[in-house]
Amino acid sequence: MADRYLSFTATAxxxxxxxxxxxxxxxxxxxxxxxxxxxxGDLLHLTxxxxxxxxLAPVLARTGLPxxxxxxxxxDAGGNAAVVLDATGVHDxxxxxxxxxxxxxxxxxxxASGRIVVLGSPLEAGADHHxxxxxxxxxxxxxxxxxxxxxGRTVNLLRLTDAAAxxxxxxxxxxxxxxxxxxQVITVTAxxxxxxxxxxxxxxxxxxxxxxxxxxxxxxxxxxLARDGARVVVLDVPQAEDDARRVAGRLGGSALALDITAAxxxxxxxxxxxxxxxxxxxxxxxxxxxxxVNMSAERWSxxxxxxxxxxxxxxxxxxxxxxxxxxxxxxxxxSIAGLAGNAGQTNYGASKAxxxxxxxxxxxxxxxxxxxxxxxxxxxxxxxxxxxxxxLFIREAGRRMNSLAQGGLPVDVAETTAWLAxxxxxxxxxxxVRVCGQSLLGA
Numbered sequence: 500m501a502d503r504y505l506s507f508t509a510t511a512x513x514x515x516x517x518x519x520x521x522x523x524x525x526x527x528x529x530x531x532x533x534x535x536x537x538x539x540g541d542l543l544h545l546t547x548x549x550x551x552x553x554x555l556a557p558v559l560a561r562t563g564l565p566x567x568x569x570x571x572x573x574x575d576a577g578g579n580a581a582v583v584l585d586a587t588g589v590h591d592x593x594x595x596x597x598x599x600x601x602x603x604x605x606x607x608x609x610x611a612s613g614r615i616v617v618l619g620s621p622l623e624a625g626a627d628h629h630x631x632x633x634x635x636x637x638x639x640x641x642x643x644x645x646x647x648x649x650x651g652r653t654v655n656l657l658r659l660t661d662a663a664a665x666x667x668x669x670x671x672x673x674x675x676x677x678x679x680x681x682x683q684v685i686t687v688t689a690x691x692x693x694x695x696x697x698x699x700x701x702x703x704x705x706x707x708x709x710x711x712x713x714x715x716x717x718x719x720x721x722x723x724l725a726r727d728g729a730r731v732v733v734l735d736v737p738q739a740e741d742d743a744r745r746v747a748g749r750l751g752g753s754a755l756a757l758d759i760t761a762a763x764x765x766x767x768x769x770x771x772x773x774x775x776x777x778x779x780x781x782x783x784x785x786x787x788x789x790x791x792v793n794m795s796a797e798r799w800s801x802x803x804x805x806x807x808x809x810x811x812x813x814x815x816x817x818x819x820x821x822x823x824x825x826x827x828x829x830x831x832x833x834s835i836a837g838l839a840g841n842a843g844q845t846n847y848g849a850s851k852a853x854x855x856x857x858x859x860x861x862x863x864x865x866x867x868x869x870x871x872x873x874x875x876x877x878x879x880x881x882x883x884x885x886x887x888x889x890x891l892f893i894r895e896a897g898r899r900m901n902s903l904a905q906g907g908l909p910v911d912v913a914e915t916t917a918w919l920a921x922x923x924x925x926x927x928x929x930x931x932v933r934v935c936g937q938s939l940l941g942a
Contacts, residue, residue, distance in 0.1 A: 907935065
């Protein structure tokens with residue numbers, strides 16, 4: 500369903516009226532397309548603190564954004580596509596002033612739909628508490644700036660120690676692919692990941708299985724992974740087999756009709772794909788909303804079975820059988836309902852919070868034992884057939900209650916999933932990344 504309010508605010512009367520009334524003023528987001536693969540403008544690289552990330556400049560140069568002259572620092576809007584502030588050397592409260600000094604003069608120079616990426620150091624238990632306090636302060640700073648910057652611009656914090664290991668993440672955050680990702684804190688390790696032969700086709704030669712891939716977000720994920728070169732297997736319930744075959748046929752992949760909640764689903768997938776897979780996308784999910792006092796046991800158990808239990812069983816089976824090859828990627832679908840809660844969704848919220856727990860617990864072990872990373876995306880309000888059926892006022896509240904003041908699109912979840920599935924994203928592990936436009940609900 501079209502967002503008429505977004506269209507209205509793009510007109511002169513709409514801008515005037517919403518400004519006078521203090522209403523949200525969403526800006527049309529710039530998303531990736533073959534014709535516009537990069538953000539227009541320069542990349543301004545700044546530093547705060549005593550030290551900086553080694554070899555960062557050549558990695559930034561490969562993002563496709565030309566470097567800006569730090570001495571120029573235009574005060575007017577529209578000069579820079581992105582600003583990267585290296586604050587890894589911020590070590591105490593006094594050095595936090597350098598963050599303000601670096602960004603205060605240039606915030607207005609960031610173009611509409613531009614990016615600010617703050618680089619910080621990973622938080623380590625037992626580290627100097629002054630340094631830890633200063634580095635933790637960067638989270639509150641980045642999230643607050645994201646809520647005030649407006650015009651479709653995003654702000655994220657990336658914690659890293661090695662520039663090369665973070666290249667796929669920097670490319671993602673500094674591109675139109677991350678249009679609906681803001682206010683996020685992402686940690687990358689120094690885990691080595693080989694660069695793909697072709698960054699435009701990073702999944703060439705790899706096989707990806709997408710559950711619930713016949714429609715909606717799952718279809719967008721399948722389409723995006725195929726665009727990146729993957730051979731896609733579209734899995735959905737037998738009732739959706741025709742849709743699954745249609746999607747798979749259009750993408751040059753294959754379809755698999757299977758009830759993912761079956762006790763032997765993992766074994767059947769392994770039998771159908773004897774050559775193994777490289778990417779496992781857990782997207783299948785259902786809702787059965789009711790307040791707890793009105794929720795039957797069947798509504799509770801059906802949601803937990805599809806959204807969580809099937810993910811656990813299938814993942815365990817495919818890892819045990821070696822179906823997911825070394826260097827593989829698991830990306831599960833959580834939700835902001837699982838992180839912040841939502842009235843009428845105790846079952847759904849429990850299942851999606853469970854996904855976050857699965858990711859954080861399994862990630863280090865899966866990497867150590869199987870060479871596989873485990874991450875999750877947590878969508879917020881995404882424009883789908885399901886949200887189009889939501890009552891008008893609730894739908895409008897869902898659209899506006901984020902820093903970008905609009906709903907996301909299925910492709911926003913798909914682009915984030917594709918980044919996590921990237922062969923060069925091996926340093927990203929155990930992360931739950933919200934695709935919510937920085938929802939005002941929850942942390």
